[in-house]
Amino acid sequence: MQTGRNISSLPFMKMHGLGNDFVVIDSRGRDARVTPALARGLGDRHRGVGFDQLAEIRDSDTADAALDFWNADGTRAGACGNATRCVSDYLMRQSNRRHIRLITQRGQLEAIRQDGPVSVNMGAPQTDWAQIPLAREVDPQALPLEGAPVAVGMGNPHCVFFVADVAQVDVAAQGRAVEHDPLFPQATNVEFAQIRGRDDIRMRVWERGTGITLACGSGACATAVAAHQRGLTDRRVRMELDGGWLTLDWRDDGVWMTGPTAHVFDGMLTPAFLEALE
Incomplete structure (x- = not known):
């Protein structure tokens, strides 16, 4: 992120899937802009914009776009299914296509639109204890916790x-x-x-x-x-x-998820807000 007087405003989109709400920043054609501080500042529902997760769209050489996810506390999220559907809907409408591929930390995900809402293949589930991951070898189908989750x-x-x-x-x-x-x-x-x-x-x-x-x-x-x-x-x-x-x-081929999405509004983060985060 630029500093001082050279800092520039930053456009964003507000989206949600079933009320699971997101700030989406489209960084294609430029360097990634999201930092832990920016994620925390934006995630504050009183002093920022507020979201459950933040998604940043980036360029990809191997897919239509790449996606990075952040939690409201500034930590990274490995996957976010509803945000993936929202961004897929946005990219499909923008390109007038009904099928796209996205790269995430989860791997390459496929999204399609047939006659209704967007469907995303979230990939094969990880059911081995080390891949989930768990701290030690236990039975993932009956964890040694109350309720055997x-x-x-x-x-x-x-x-x-x-x-x-x-x-x-x-x-x-x-x-x-x-x-x-x-x-x-x-x-x-x-x-x-x-x-x-x-x-x-x-x-x-x-x-x-x-x-x-x-x-x-x-x-x-x-x-x-x-x-x-x-x-x-x-x-x-x-x-x-x-x-x-x-x-x-x-x-x-994986777990397919289908449901509604909403693009609520577009906004602009001011240079003053961005500079204060530094």
Whole structure:
């Protein structure tokens, strides 16, 4: 980022998927602009813009674009499914295309639009303890924690608890307690899932580095995988989150996620705001 009098304003977009909200910065054609300080400043809902995650679009030599993700506390996120859908929708509309590929820390992701919302292939789930990752070798399908949750990696770690009624769960207290459990060396997202049928799940989520959010795309994928591993659901499910519905389909080539997106407004960060962060 430039300093002093040479600092320039910075355009951004505000988007959301099911109320899971994002600031998106398009840095194609220039150097990356996001730093931990900028992510923290933008993520402040009182003094900045506010978001659950920040996504920065960058140039890529091997795909249509690259995506970097940041949490509101300034830490990096390895994956963000709803932001990936939002950015994919934006890029498809911009290029008048119905199929694109994106590079993320998760790897190359494929997005398509058929007749309705954008679908993104979030890749194959990571089910080996070392890949998730966990701190030691334990059974990911029955972790040695109260409630015997399931651990699944979707580019970032997830810990899925199956409960009788998600409305009765203190998501803030339990999510905060599990997020930094020593079993998760990179901390973890925490999901609480209620099975309502072979193709119907109700889920609430605590996201690492952010807290309670209305939806979490990678968390929805992880929950769908965990539910099928436990024999509770089929491979294709509809999932109700606090912010709305997603469709998850665990196929041979990965977990496909489909749902609505919204581009809410465009804005401009002032030089004074950017300079104050330094």
